[in-house]
Amino acid sequence: MATDQTLAWAYTEDLYVESDVVTQARRLAGEFGISCVSPATGALLRLLVSSTGVASIVEVGTGTGVSGLYLLANGDVTLTSIDVEREAQHAAREAFSKAGVRSGRTRLINGRSADLLPRLAANSYDLVFLDGDPLETPEDAEEALRLLRPGGILVVARALAGGRVADPARREDDVVAIRNLGRELVSSPDLETSVVPVGEGLLVAHLL
Numbered sequence: 001m002a003t004d005q006t007l008a009w010a011y012t013e014d015l016y017v018e019s020d021v022v023t024q025a026r027r028l029a030g031e032f033g034i035s036c037v038s039p040a041t042g043a044l045l046r047l048l049v050s051s052t053g054v055a056s057i058v059e060v061g062t063g064t065g066v067s068g069l070y071l072l073a074n075g076d077v078t079l080t081s082i083d084v085e086r087e088a089q090h091a092a093r094e095a096f097s098k099a100g101v102r103s104g105r106t107r108l109i110n111g112r113s114a115d116l117l118p119r120l121a122a123n124s125y126d127l128v129f130l131d132g133d134p135l136e137t138p139e140d141a142e143e144a145l146r147l148l149r150p151g152g153i154l155v156v157a158r159a160l161a162g163g164r165v166a167d168p169a170r171r172e173d174d175v176v177a178i179r180n181l182g183r184e185l186v187s188s189p190d191l192e193t194s195v196v197p198v199g200e201g202l203l204v205a206h207l208l
C-alpha cells in the first residue's frame with residue numbers, strides 16, 4: 001500500500017511540465033537553499049485561484065517566486081508577498097517580470113510575517129497562502145483569518161511536513177506546530193477544510 005501511494009505521489013508530480021521561468025526560479029531557489037512548492041502543488045494553487053474568482057492574494061514566503069508564478073498565472077490577480085530574504089525576493093521580482101506579470105500586480109515586502117501581517121487591512125483578501133517558517137505558521141494563520149474576506153481561502157503549505165505529521169512518534173517543534181494547527185483548522189466550525197497529500201501536504205480552508 002505504501003509503495004502504491006509513493007508511486008501515485010511521484011506520478012502526480014511528474015505529470016506537470018513547468019515553464020522555463022518556473023524552472024529557472026526553482027534552480028535559483030536551490031542556490032539560495034530555499035525549498036519550493038512541488039509542481040503538483042503549484043498546479044493546485046493555480047487551479048484554486050482560477051476556479052474560485054480569487055482577485056487578491058497574500059503570501060508568506062516569496063522565495064524566488066515559484067509559488068508566486070503559479071498564483072499569478074491566471075487572470076488579473078494581485079499578490080502581496082512577504083519574505084525575510086531580500087535577495088530571494090529580487091530573484092522573484094525578476095521571475096515575475098520574465099513571466100510577463102505587470103509590476104502593479106505584485107507587492108513584495110521584505111520582513112517577518114509576524115511584523116507585517118498585522119499591518120495589512122482586515123477583511124480585504126480572497127486568499128492567503130502560508131509557506132514561511134512552520135513554527136510561526138500558527139500565528140500567521142490567526143492573522144490570515146483576520147485578513148480574509150468572508151468566503152476567503154486559507155492555504156497552508158507543507159501541512160503534512162512531507163509525511164512527518166502523520167507519524168505520532170515525530171515530536172519535533174515544527175511538526176508539532178503544524179500538526180496542532182491542522183487539527184485546529186479542521187475542527188473549526190467556521191471553516192470548511194481539506195488536507196490534500198500533494199507535495200509536502202496542502203491544507204485548504206474555506207472561511208464560511
Ligand SMILES: C[S@@+](CC[C@H](N)C(=O)[O-])C[C@H]1O[C@@H](n2cnc3c(N)ncnc32)[C@H](O)[C@@H]1O
Nearest residue numbers: 036037061063066067083084112113131132133
Ligand atoms: C519554503 S520557502 C517558500 C518558497 C516559496 N513559497 C516557493 O514555493 O517558491 C520559505 C520562505 O519563507 C521565508 N521565511 C521564513 N520565515 C519567515 C517569516 N517569519 N516571515 C517571512 N518570511 C519567512 C524564507 O526566507 C523562505 O524564502
